[in-house]
Amino acid sequence: MVITKNYIAKGEGADRFEKIPVQIYETADEAVKAVAREIADLVRTKAASSEKCVLGLATGVSPIKLYQELVRMHREEGLSFRNVVTFNLDEYLPMPKESEQSYHYFMHHHLFDHIDIDPKNIHIPDGTLQTEEEIEKFCEDYEKAIDAEGGIDLQVLGIGRTGHIGFNEPGSFITSTTRKVYLNDLTIKDAIKDFGSRNLVPTKAITMGVGTIMKARRVVLLAWGEKKAPIIKATVEGRVSDTVPATFLQMHSDVQFVIDESAAGELTRADYPWLVSKVDWDKKLIRKAVLRLCQKLKKPILKVEDKDYQENGLSDLIELFGSANKVNIEVFNDMQHTISGWPGGKPNADDSTRPERANPYPKRVLIFSPHPDDDVISMGGTEARLVEQGHEVHVAYQTSGNIAVFDDYLYQMMDVADMFSRNLGMENESFKSLKDKIHNRKPEENESPELLPYKAALRSAEALSACRFMGIPKERVHFLNMPFYETGSVKKKPLGDGDIDIIVKLLREIRPHQIYAAGDLADPHGTHAVCLEAIMQAFDVVSGDEWFRDCYTWLYRGAWLEWEMEKVDMAVPVSPSELTIKREAIYRHGSQNNGPAYPGDDPREFWQRAEDRNRNTADLYNKIGMAEYEAMEVFVRYKHEK
Structure with a gap:
């Protein structure tokens, strides 16, 4: 759902600050169709050669639409999953399989119960394990099972606001394998919406390691919505660090981020598009550029000078308007006209510069x-x-x-x-x-x-x-x-x-x-x-x-x-x-x-x-x-x- 469109720079050089390939779609619905087609093509290609297709799967909000599209393709286009083997990233610990909050329930509810996959080919971490010995043995066997299938062909990921992939929280090593982990406080807070109360959210989980994920032949990470924008910027444009585990993906040989315009909102090509390419200046983009400049310089609009524009990559506006003063007056009036003490429209008034119509009154x-x-x-x-x-x-x-x-x-x-x-x-x-x-x-x-x-x-x-x-x-x-x-x-x-x-x-x-x-x-x-x-x-x-x-x-x-x-x-x-x-x-x-x-x-x-x-x-x-x-x-x- 696009409510307000962002201007996003395109063309050569627009992604110059990005260290991971990023494909931006207007909506999540459009994005998942592209990813589902890639998965379907891979499954069919493998099937044509009588090979298994090994998929690494994620849970959470991000992949739900993807699974819905794969289910549709199975029902309406005959996409078969008989040759597919799946390994899920993670599971809460402890967590009964029948619980609505379990990832076992999630995967069957959103995908497995609606396709023709062989149940023996489904692998999900076991949240019912209790002793340390059981958990360690399971994690070792999980790694061996992935290796026995020849490794993961395509790994689907989401990303948490801490930068976790799977449940690899800040501090995870790039060599980490499947293991028990403790959840970050922010991850727990984000999970409250699913559990209803903080004290019901598990504090531990079993997760594939960063190293396990990095061994996948291809990785596709999905992210939707403006809440993901800060961590997408940090991951894509920041330096590699275990404080943001997703940044390790910068070192992967075949990775793609697939995101919607809202999740792209803080990337340089969306936040400051004039710094990476020639832009088509419209009223809202001019306003954005000038307001960002004012905030950076801590100046009101009418005090911004020619040199301020020139030193901050905005010479285009001087060329377009002729002087800083003319740009400033244009944006000052634009912002002033947004202010109205009459949200329903002021009766018997000139409404040509007001946000609401004078008539009809009352409304x-x-x-x-x-x-x-x-x-x-x-x-x-x-x-x-x-x-x-x-x-x-x-x-x-x-x-x-x-x-x-x-x-x-x-x-x-x-x-x-x-x-x-x-x-x-x-x-x-x-x-x-x-x-x-x-x-x-x-x-x-x-x-x-x-x-x-x-x-x-x-x-x-x-x-x-x-x-x-x-x-x-x-x-x-x-x-x-x-x-x-x-x-x-x-x-x-x-x-x-x-x-x-x-x-x-x-x-x-x-x-x-x-x-x-x-x-x-x-x-x-x-x-x-x-x-x-x-x-x-x-x-x-x-x-x-x-x-x-x-x-x-x-x-x-x-x-x-x-x-x-x-x-x-x-x-x-x-x-x-x-x-x-x-x-x-x-x-x-x-x-x-x-x-x-x-x-x-x-x-x-x-x-x-x-x-x-x-x-x-x-x-x-x-x-x-x-x-x-x-x-x-x-x-x-x-x-x-x-």
């Missing part, structure tokens, strides 16, 4: 929120201003968020209800069995289906409270409860027609002039990406509707990242009093305060993340010479193309 506004608190966390100040300025604001909560409620918090709310009943002279025994379930539940057990409706109701009540505080009436609050989410566990179902239909129905019911949606694909739980994909697919359905042709869509980001300034189309100043309103609205979501269920690797409360982010954005605008504001919420306009 019907629909804010999509993946979880029941993302709206106030991400755009609470703008939401309050839209209400204050008289627009008809609707909020649609796409999922119930029920699994993000601690049992203890629900227990506390039941105690409140019990005490309230007793104060009214009524006895309430209805919660007793539910409290018993909470009291007797073991940490590793799944959510009780009986508790989930209460947790969903709790989050809905919190969302209603926040909306009421913001001035949004109950009839304009919509709880969509999209089916993909309602599994009762951290693992979700694939997006389905039922999810899309719910959104299409709401869109056609409200017929909004403005839509706000979460464009934050860095959400560690993946829910934001699925919710946005559902909206995009709904847009495909309604794209022919007359109301949709005059509807603007604005994307905000969640609690983890903010839009880069060069991408911003609308920046809404948030005053100190509006920041207080936003904080108070976030407080209404009590179940998510004082330690949200899935905090990722950021220990701050949601209101702290939001305020720090909004103040930082205002500070960035101030440093480039804009007016000084308390805080800012920023948005990117999305233009739908079916």
